Amino acid sequence: MEPEDLLRLVVTVCEELGLRYLVTGSTATIAYGEPRFTNDIDIVLELHREQIHRFCEAFPESEYYLSRQAVESAVRLASQFNLIHPASGLKVDFIVYSETEFNQSRMARSRALPVLEDHSVQFAAPEDVILMKLKYYKEGGSEKHLRDIRGVLTVQGDKIDWPYLAAWAKRLGVAQEWITAQSDT
Numbered sequence: 001m002e003p004e005d006l007l008r009l010v011v012t013v014c015e016e017l018g019l020r021y022l023v024t025g026s027t028a029t030i031a032y033g034e035p036r037f038t039n040d041i042d043i044v045l046e047l048h049r050e051q052i053h054r055f056c057e058a059f060p061e062s063e064y065y066l067s068r069q070a071v072e073s074a075v076r077l078a079s080q081f082n083l084i085h086p087a088s089g090l091k092v093d094f095i096v097y098s099e100t101e102f103n104q105s106r107m108a109r110s111r112a113l114p115v116l117e118d119h120s121v122q123f124a125a126p127e128d129v130i131l132m133k134l135k136y137y138k139e140g141g142s143e144k145h146l147r148d149i150r151g152v153l154t155v156q157g158d159k160i161d162w163p164y165l166a167a168w169a170k171r172l173g174v175a176q177e178w179i180t181a182q183s184d185t
Contacts, residue, residue, distance in 0.1 A: 020046040033151030046097040134174035
């Protein structure tokens with residue numbers, strides 16, 4: 001299985017179950033910026049308790065590792081859980097959607113990108129991908145987040161909503177990191 005195959009499967013399951021989702025993280029920075037290797041897919045998923053059973057059933061135990069207990073806990077706590085395809089080593093990190101103003105904005109601004117040959121996929125807007133990368137950079141200091149941000153800024157250029165980015169960077173407490181990220185672009 002290739003990453004595109006896993007993405008197609010997960011997106012198809014989400015759409016068939018009527019679940020709102022958006023792809024974010026490294027997969028999104030690759031879609032908007034410069035290519036690099038990643039072995040996981042990050043997806044913000046609006047999943048409710050009554051949808052857990054059908055969601056878990058879509059990924060057979062014979063092919064995937066998905067802990068129903070972890071899914072239930074993540075839904076209850078608005079945290080994360082993983083789906084793993086052991087044969088390929090590919091992983092999806094699902095971040096359960098929580099009702100914050102920023103998450104509402106991210107969902108409202110998501111956009112369909114034709115990243116699969118036969119299917120469009122909902123992605124976080126590039127500005128929202130950058131903002132999350134700024135948060136991760138602030139938390140862990142990894143330079144890969146700055147490289148990802150700079151790649152998106154380089155490729156997207158004039159398409160970036162700079163006022164939106166500046167306003168949310170301030171609100172999310174990553175204004176200094178935003179200044180750092182812009183220093184080499």
